[in-house]
Amino acid sequence: MDACRVSSTVEIPILANGQVGTFVSFDGLVPGEEHIAIVMGAQDQEAPLVRLHSECLTGDIFASQRCDCGAQLHEALERMGREGGVLLYLRQEGRGIGLYAKLAAYRLQDAGLDTFEANRRLNFPDDGRDFTAAAQMLGALGVQRCRLMTNNPDKVEALRELGIDVVEVIPTGVYVTAHNQGYLRAKAKQKNHAIKLDVLAEQ
Template identity: 55%
Template sequence: MATELPAATIRTRVTIPLRFPDGYSVTAEAVTFHGLVDGAEHLALLLGERSKGTAPLVRMHSECLTGDVFGSTRCDCGPQLREAVERIENAGGVLLYLRQEGRGIGLYNKLDAYALQDAGLDTYQANLALGLPEDGRDYTAAAQMLEALGVTELDLLSNNPDKARQLRELGVKISETVPTGVHATPDNLRYLSAKVEHTHHTIALTEPSRVAG
């Protein structure tokens, strides 16, 4: 049985231009909300125009200051965000930018986890070593945002099966799960492999043997 959600309402709609370091630019409608259950300042970006009769393409992207803003190659977050914006613009849909740094543990804890990763732990082991969950993200607020936007059925742009599971349990109908590209680099290959091994992300790595644990 789907979880009954408290209603969220739209607070502000404003048009903003987006421009990425590679020169790609697009205009989005940014939407903010009242009544989100976690009290965080999550943001929806409405992009593109979808064809009649098609479900919107939706990406739930968790904030990553190091990857999204500073271009860190320790993760694939920055390239995933850039890819998602263009694909959603082309298909028509919504990017939910969720303030869930470090899979929900926060920026400082994420950097503490990086130090443990440098000492040999993988990204999930490092979180546990800090006494934190492997993945502390909850997508109830995301489902509220979608409901407030009138989105009840969607195509989900994600490699993470937990996102689809949580949304379905929250009453959101997913027509199709669409994988993102693989943005592997020498710096993030171990991180990506851990996502495959621990949480069964659908990432086709070409060199998994190079990655330990």
């Protein structure tokens, strides 16, 4: 991971209140994809707030109601706009299977499979992501300890195994729609995401 280094930085105003994010690119990432970091505000030098956000074209850009990705992205940016933090935007569409495969999985979900069953039917893993690049990026930014915004215990475990000390786990909100309850329920039941099932039951 020592080969990774910051390539360039540029400031971009990204929030309605005029908050500016510093977009950071990198050289030497494995496997060489164009992941970026967005650094917001003054950083907690001991353990900055961090979110690993995997790209979701349908949710992040088009506000898809089939997932909670867009809502979590905006929550993280708003909080980091107030408190400072580092958002890693990782090019890992569809939990690492790619956009076209994700859309194919959606068709299978429409036929009754859950999000993980659909991946398996297409001969993909439940989650094909590798967070090595995330640890590289944090290392290049000088972050060795962090407070991680996530409901996903696998992200916590992955960062710790890669040498990043996660000193606190901060759950994100639970964003329920009429179209994503099965998706959220599968993540909670099968992968132990920090999603309270009673919240889903109330919808």
